[in-house]
Amino acid sequence: xxxxxxxxxxDTHIREGGAFAYGRVDTASFLARAVEHLNALQPDAVVxxxxxxxxxxxxxxxxxxxxxxxxxxxxHVIPGNHDSALIWDAFPSGDTARAGLGHTVDVGPLRLxxxxxxxxxxxxxxxxxxxxxxxxxxxxxxxxxxxxxxxxFLTGIAHMDRNNCHEAARLAAAIAPADxxxxxxxxxxxxxISATVGGRxxxxxxSPAHAVSLDLxxxxxxxxxxxxxxxxxxxxxxxxxxxxxxxxxxxxxxxxGPFPFFQEDGELV
Ligand SMILES: [Fe+2]
Numbered sequence: 001x002x003x004x005x006x007x008x009x010x011d012t013h014i015r016e017g018g019a020f021a022y023g024r025v026d027t028a029s030f031l032a033r034a035v036e037h038l039n040a041l042q043p044d045a046v047v048x049x050x051x052x053x054x055x056x057x058x059x060x061x062x063x064x065x066x067x068x069x070x071x072x073x074x075x076h077v078i079p080g081n082h083d084s085a086l087i088w089d090a091f092p093s094g095d096t097a098r099a100g101l102g103h104t105v106d107v108g109p110l111r112l113x114x115x116x117x118x119x120x121x122x123x124x125x126x127x128x129x130x131x132x133x134x135x136x137x138x139x140x141x142x143x144x145x146x147x148x149x150x151x152x153f154l155t156g157i158a159h160m161d162r163n164n165c166h167e168a169a170r171l172a173a174a175i176a177p178a179d180x181x182x183x184x185x186x187x188x189x190x191x192x193i194s195a196t197v198g199g200r201x202x203x204x205x206x207s208p209a210h211a212v213s214l215d216l217x218x219x220x221x222x223x224x225x226x227x228x229x230x231x232x233x234x235x236x237x238x239x240x241x242x243x244x245x246x247x248x249x250x251x252x253x254x255x256x257g258p259f260p261f262f263q264e265d266g267e268l269v
Contacts, residue, residue, distance in 0.1 A: 001238045004110050004134040006145060007043040007073070007190035007250075008232040009034060010187030013082065014067060016059040022224070025062075027054075027209045030252075031067045034208035037252045039072050043233065045107050046073045048081025049116070049187035049205065050149030052087065061090035076105050078114045080149040080187060081123045081163070089178040101134040110236050111144040112181075117165050118149065124163040124189075125150025127171035135171070139178035143243040145234055146175060151186040151204050153195040156216045160189050182236060182245035190224070192232065192249055194199055203247055205232035228253065 013021045018028030038046055053060035068075065077091045088098050097103040102115040115135050116126035125148070135146060152168035154161045165171065165186075175181055175198040184202045190207035191214065211227040213220070233248040263269055 004236040005043040006234040008205040010049040014064045030209035048077045052084040056084025113138040115148040125165040132174035136174040206230040
């Protein structure tokens with residue numbers, strides 16, 4: 001079976017008219033390059049795990065829609081703490097999404113469960129009882145991936161951990177029995193980080209723009225670095241012994257290669 005490839009894009013932080021974020025980050029140009037990158041990769045779907053825009057205004061969503069329009073892959077979005085309810089005007093979804101629970105998308109045999117973790121006006125997330133029930137019901141059955149904006153684990157980056165997904169133990173308990181759940185994908189921290197939650201591999205995807213600084217001191221300031229941008233690929237395959245998930249970091253940029261390891265006679269170059 002051909003692998004199912006889900007590309008995870010996150011935290012694009014677009015401002016109105018393509019204005020720079022924080023006076024420095026050209027998030028519009030970064031998103032344009034991410035779209036080119038994804039069009040070249042041609043995954044089966046793209047999941048955008050929140051913070052599409054910075055202030056949640058209609059004008060920002062309009063700019064976002066213009067920038068994402070060249071994407072030639074189906075796109076599914078969930079909100080982050082920088083989004084607003086206007087996200088569902090820009091990307092219409094069902095009643096459960098508008099109700100703040102989430103929504104579900106099937107890509108062939110693979111189910112994508114997209115959980116809303118946001119609280120209007122708050123920087124942190126929350127795994128409410130209703131959301132966890134929605135996720136547990138949606139996960140029942142075959143192979144699946146779960147996506148939410150706020151990580152349900154501590155990263156060691158203190159100022160981000162204060163605003164992660166609160167009540168994460170409830171979410172861990174909700175997903176633990178879901179045999180088909182292969183992995184969990186999050187955003188919010190703008191850098192590639194992994195942990196185990198509810199017995200599942202749980203990954204934070206990098207941003208296609210700026211990265212939250214890697215500072216593990218307890219009083220580290222809220223700062224960012226312009227590290228190499230990227231997307232995360234979730235590759236799902238069916239083998240004789242069942243479904244498997246493997247993740248790949250795909251950096252965005254122009255890199256020299258490919259170069260062969262071997263000459264025509266089979267000797268190493
Ligand atoms: Fe963000």
